[in-house]
Amino acid sequence: MKGADVIVLGAGLYGCVLALEMRRRGADVLLLDRERAILKRASYVNQGRVHRGYHYPRSVLTGLRSRVNYPRFLEDYAECIVPGGQSIYAVARAFSNVTATQFEIFCERIGAPLSPAPMSIGRLFDERMIEAAYLVEEREFDARLLASRLEADLRSGAVRFESGIEARCIRRSGKGLELEYRGPADEGTVAATRILNCTYSGMNKLIAASHADPLPLKHEVTEMLVVEVPPQLGPLGITVMCGPFFSLLPFAPEGAHLLSHVRYTPRTSWTEGPGKAHRDPDAELDRLRDTSSFVHMIQDAQRYVPLIGECRYRRSLFEVKTVLTASETDDSRPILIQESEKLPGLVNVIGSKIDNVYDALDSM
Numbered sequence: 515m516k517g518a519d520v521i522v523l524g525a526g527l528y529g530c531v532l533a534l535e536m537r538r539r540g541a542d543v544l545l546l547d548r549e550r551a552i553l554k555r556a557s558y559v560n561q562g563r564v565h566r567g568y569h570y571p572r573s574v575l576t577g578l579r580s581r582v583n584y585p586r587f588l589e590d591y592a593e594c595i596v597p598g599g600q601s602i603y604a605v606a607r608a609f610s611n612v613t614a615t616q617f618e619i620f621c622e623r624i625g626a627p628l629s630p631a632p633m634s635i636g637r638l639f640d641e642r643m644i645e646a647a648y649l650v651e652e653r654e655f656d657a658r659l660l661a662s663r664l665e666a667d668l669r670s671g672a673v674r675f676e677s678g679i680e681a682r683c684i685r686r687s688g689k690g691l692e693l694e695y696r697g698p699a700d701e702g703t704v705a706a707t708r709i710l711n712c713t714y715s716g717m718n719k720l721i722a723a724s725h726a727d728p729l730p731l732k733h734e735v736t737e738m739l740v741v742e743v744p745p746q747l748g749p750l751g752i753t754v755m756c757g758p759f760f761s762l763l764p765f766a767p768e769g770a771h772l773l774s775h776v777r778y779t780p781r782t783s784w785t786e787g788p789g790k791a792h793r794d795p796d797a798e799l800d801r802l803r804d805t806s807s808f809v810h811m812i813q814d815a816q817r818y819v820p821l822i823g824e825c826r827y828r829r830s831l832f833e834v835k836t837v838l839t840a841s842e843t844d845d846s847r848p849i850l851i852q853e854s855e856k857l858p859g860l861v862n863v864i865g866s867k868i869d870n871v872y873d874a875l876d877s878m
């Protein structure tokens with residue numbers, strides 16, 4: 515494989531967008547992923563919410579950044595946005611970290627519009643469980659369309675993309691870096707001046723194999739349910755806030771909805787960082803794939819929206835969700851861009867939601 519000025523590891527949204535940006539700045543760029551195509555992991559297996567801030571009432575900064583990035587994403591990827599539909603945020607009466615009044619004040623502070631949900635929608639909730647329901651302006655993206663769009667961008671931007679290539683480790687070589695890889699047909703090394711590590715849940719595995727310092731990350735193996743909803747819920751995306759509740763959002767790639775539950779979606783979680791043992795997220799993912807919490811998820815969610823009991827379960831999607839451990843205290847979603855001290859030229863990039871990609875772009 516021919517070397518490059520910049521090698522970008524991981525062809526999720528972050529890797530694709532940063533590879534395009536490096537190319538736009540004139541670098542010769544090589545993008546590598548171990549999957550057979552782009553956007554096969556977390557950038558596909560997620561709830562598809564383009565965050566506008568509503569979801570983060572405990573972190574004003576994350577709320578504000580989302581509000582700023584939201585229109586940018588909608589404009590840049592207009593053809594990937596799911597058309598129509600209505601987004602509802604409801605505040606639970608018990609165990610919520612915010613009250614309805616606090617949620618309203620937060621939305622006003624970050625400039626995110628909301629209005630009381632109309633009666634026809636309010637009636638879908640059990641009023642003993644829900645304090646208030648709001649109609650908000652927040653959209654979802656279709657990950658399949660996003661993948662097609664990015665594929666076209668990579669082609670027209672002349673970014674070289676090689677699939678099926680697993681990055682094994684990185685080391686210094688002369689004035690630059692050398693990546694050891696394993697591909698479908700061969701294994702070998704390839705040189706670059708700079709390597710961007712955009713491997714998300716795979717990030718610390720690669721860092722550990724390269725004898726560099728691991729990042730402080732929290733991994734969760736997650737399960738979301740692909741469900742067919744009854745017609746009354748068809749056009750709606752529902753989020754119950756703010757604590758051990760759930761979201762039921764349209765999942766355009768499969769013409770269905772995705773149910774995610776704060777209590778049951780994370781099937782196991784652990785933190786890692788300097789001085790902590792590394793656990794392979796993909797091994798944990800494989801270990802849990804054959805078991806499901808769907809009964810608990812449906813049973814709990816239908817206490818708030820009784821019609822959820824009529825959803826038809828299709829299948830579960832499993833994926834590793836990785837966030838910075840710093841997010842734990844206030845549920846914030848910052849990005850991290852860090853050049854390795856031990857391997858200068860290796861830059862680790864992780865953003866914990868889709869729209870953060872603009873924060874990464876602006877900081878590069």
Ligand SMILES: Cc1cc2nc3c(=O)[nH]c(=O)nc-3n(C[C@H](O)[C@H](O)[C@H](O)COP(=O)(O)OP(=O)(O)OC[C@H]3O[C@@H](n4cnc5c(N)ncnc54)[C@H](O)[C@@H]3O)c2cc1C
Pocket residue numbers: 523524525526527528529546547548549552553554555556557558559560561562563564565679680681682712713714715716717720736738833834835836864865866867868869
């Ligand atoms: C259950 C769940 C729900 C979510 N919901 C939302 C949401 O509604 N809205 C939102 O904004 N965000 C959401 N997120 C977060 C969002 O999905 C991620 O922040 C985002 O997709 C990360 O993009 P990425 O490109 O960094 O990672 P990925 O898309 O995972 O890309 C990383 C790539 O690196 C590759 N890779 C890994 N290791 C190696 C290696 N050694 N060699 C070669 N390639 C490698 C992988 O194959 C993968 O393609 C959710 C995440 C999860 C898991």
